[in-house]
Amino acid sequence: MTPDHYIEKAKHAMLTGQPNLAMLYMKRGMVILDQRRRAHLKKSIPGMFTLLAEDMNEVGRIFNEAVTPMFKAANEAFENFHRQLLEQYQNDFALVSE
Numbered sequence: 001m002t003p004d005h006y007i008e009k010a011k012h013a014m015l016t017g018q019p020n021l022a023m024l025y026m027k028r029g030m031v032i033l034d035q036r037r038r039a040h041l042k043k044s045i046p047g048m049f050t051l052l053a054e055d056m057n058e059v060g061r062i063f064n065e066a067v068t069p070m071f072k073a074a075n076e077a078f079e080n081f082h083r084q085l086l087e088q089y090q091n092d093f094a095l096v097s098e
Contacts, residue, residue, distance in 0.1 A: 003029040 006029030013022035041047030 001028075001032070003033050005029075006032070 006025045010022040010025035010029070013019070013025060038051060041051050
């Protein structure tokens with residue numbers, strides 16, 4: 001099947017009031033186009049570097065999604081600890097000044 005075939009099927013699905021089916025056909029067509037693009041890029045050295053860069057960007061995105069929640073949780077824990085420490089110092093200072 002070619003991407004054009006899936007585009008035609010998506011058009012027909014839209015005309016018959018099936019937008020979800022049209023979306024599935026368009027996604028399938030995009031997958032085929034991406035597979036062809038990657039196969040074409042593998043044939044040259046600059047294309048291979050392009051694919052490597054795309055894959056490295058994907059790895060970076062996945063790493064970012066995995067690590068960001070950990071840093072947010074650590075930041076919240078530190079802020080909570082800092083707030084409690086300041087409250088304790090304020091209470092101790094209030095007792096000393098009286």
